[in-house]
Amino acid sequence: MPSIQDFSAIDINGQERPLSLWRGQVLLVVNVASRCGFTPQYEGLQALYEEFSPRGFSVLGFPCNQFGHQEPGDAEEIKRFCSLSYGVDFPMFAKIDVNGPDASALYVWLKKQKPGLLGSEAIKWNFTKFLIDRQGQVRQRYAPVDAPEKLRKDIVALL
Numbered sequence: 001m002p003s004i005q006d007f008s009a010i011d012i013n014g015q016e017r018p019l020s021l022w023r024g025q026v027l028l029v030v031n032v033a034s035r036c037g038f039t040p041q042y043e044g045l046q047a048l049y050e051e052f053s054p055r056g057f058s059v060l061g062f063p064c065n066q067f068g069h070q071e072p073g074d075a076e077e078i079k080r081f082c083s084l085s086y087g088v089d090f091p092m093f094a095k096i097d098v099n100g101p102d103a104s105a106l107y108v109w110l111k112k113q114k115p116g117l118l119g120s121e122a123i124k125w126n127f128t129k130f131l132i133d134r135q136g137q138v139r140q141r142y143a144p145v146d147a148p149e150k151l152r153k154d155i156v157a158l159l
Contacts, residue, residue, distance in 0.1 A: 004019050026052075028048065047149070064095065
């Protein structure tokens with residue numbers, strides 16, 4: 001059965017990173033944007049990362065400009081914004097598409113593993129979150145309105 005470790009992605013610094021680097025960890029994969037009403041969720045994502053990373057948890061952020069053009073910057077601008085505005089130091093990746101013909105293979109897989117409301121696979125907006133267990137399988141999909149702190153119980157259950 002395929003798992004998240006079967007994929008790789010380009011990180012925010014332009015380096016290809018096999019997601020097997022996070023083998024055995026609980027992951028929260030999030031499509032993010034710097035100019036979105038949900039952007040303050042970076043604070044909650046960073047808090048979860050700081051609290052649970054010693055126990056084998058990581059957040060993987062994937063900037064996406066497909067929703068209202070709310071992530072227009074290049075990699076340097078995104079890094080600077082995340083660092084200066086929210087102190088983000090969890091792994092960030094290069095800007096990707098999460099829907100459509102150019103959607104990243106990772107997101108095609110994530111959406112098939114855990115469709116959204118009424119079985120729709122499409123990502124509806126920024127800050128859709130996927131919780132991945134230690135075996136690399138998608139356990140839960142959360143809507144953009146689901147604040148990171150509300151995911152604590154589900155994260156703890158997988159740790």
